Amino acid sequence: MPTDQVRQLLSEVRPRHVNLTGFGEPTLHPEFIEIVSEIKRRPGIHLRFFTNGLLLTQESIAMLVRERVDFIIVSIDSFDRQTYFQRRGRDCFGTVIDQLQALVEEKRRQAAQLPEVWTNFVLTRDSVKDLLPYIEGTARELTGVTPHVELIDLTGFRDEVNAMLPTLEQEELIEAARERALIHGFKPTSEMLAYIKKRLQQWHSDGKLTSSAPCYYAGRNLTVQADGGVVPCQFYFERQVTFGNVFTEAAETIWESNSYSAMREQLWISRAAVPYCQDCTFDCCGKCSSGAMPQIRLETK
Numbered sequence: 001m002p003t004d005q006v007r008q009l010l011s012e013v014r015p016r017h018v019n020l021t022g023f024g025e026p027t028l029h030p031e032f033i034e035i036v037s038e039i040k041r042r043p044g045i046h047l048r049f050f051t052n053g054l055l056l057t058q059e060s061i062a063m064l065v066r067e068r069v070d071f072i073i074v075s076i077d078s079f080d081r082q083t084y085f086q087r088r089g090r091d092c093f094g095t096v097i098d099q100l101q102a103l104v105e106e107k108r109r110q111a112a113q114l115p116e117v118w119t120n121f122v123l124t125r126d127s128v129k130d131l132l133p134y135i136e137g138t139a140r141e142l143t144g145v146t147p148h149v150e151l152i153d154l155t156g157f158r159d160e161v162n163a164m165l166p167t168l169e170q171e172e173l174i175e176a177a178r179e180r181a182l183i184h185g186f187k188p189t190s191e192m193l194a195y196i197k198k199r200l201q202q203w204h205s206d207g208k209l210t211s212s213a214p215c216y217y218a219g220r221n222l223t224v225q226a227d228g229g230v231v232p233c234q235f236y237f238e239r240q241v242t243f244g245n246v247f248t249e250a251a252e253t254i255w256e257s258n259s260y261s262a263m264r265e266q267l268w269i270s271r272a273a274v275p276y277c278q279d280c281t282f283d284c285c286g287k288c289s290s291g292a293m294p295q296i297r298l299e300t301k
Contacts, residue, residue, distance in 0.1 A: 012251040017295035020049035027055040040067040069115040079137030104144040139184040212272035219264040
């Protein structure tokens, strides 16, 4: 998505939050710096993005801190170089750690509190053994960085749930990591691990990770693909349902269309009412509310 289109979309929607997301690497975009600057020059917009951290340079790091990007989450599969190589297929662990340390140092140099810097670890049956070293490694080598953990998203992969989710026997490892996270002052990490344990216990008790509860997430996020197509949300992988295209229609027209409005109204009652949302394993917290002003999730790849 070109910067001009991002500029037009921001003017139309006037969001409070923008998340550069999708199934690609946002820093690969040839106009990534321009897009970030365009978003942050508008007062009051909270900007966050996920990255593998490999393409960050000293110049881009200085810009991200200078523009006061709010949140940067760097994906890291392990705090062990060999394991990182096995999962990523590239020996880039040292580069990622260097970039994270450079981000923290640049914040210190500019006397800036932002961006908040987190790492992200996807918890699976195979990766549980790397969880505690991940917590300890972050505490030891990445002062000022918070280690985040998320349970693997299995939306659309029901047949693989049994093979990929941690077992009941592995809960002791998760609990040990939760306790160490609390000792190191990583309160959000400890709370997330407690929540993950609760979800795993639910799965092992009744076999359900999905829910028929209301979902406010899709009702508050305008998810725009790189080609301008608007889809239900970032967790809708099939991408067969679209509500319009911001390259050819006004965002407000798409947002208020009958089909998009009907989907949101159904989700505010129960996600079970929307066929393509029934297998979603994303657990909407329900703290956000419905309304006319969406957040924007841009796929910039």
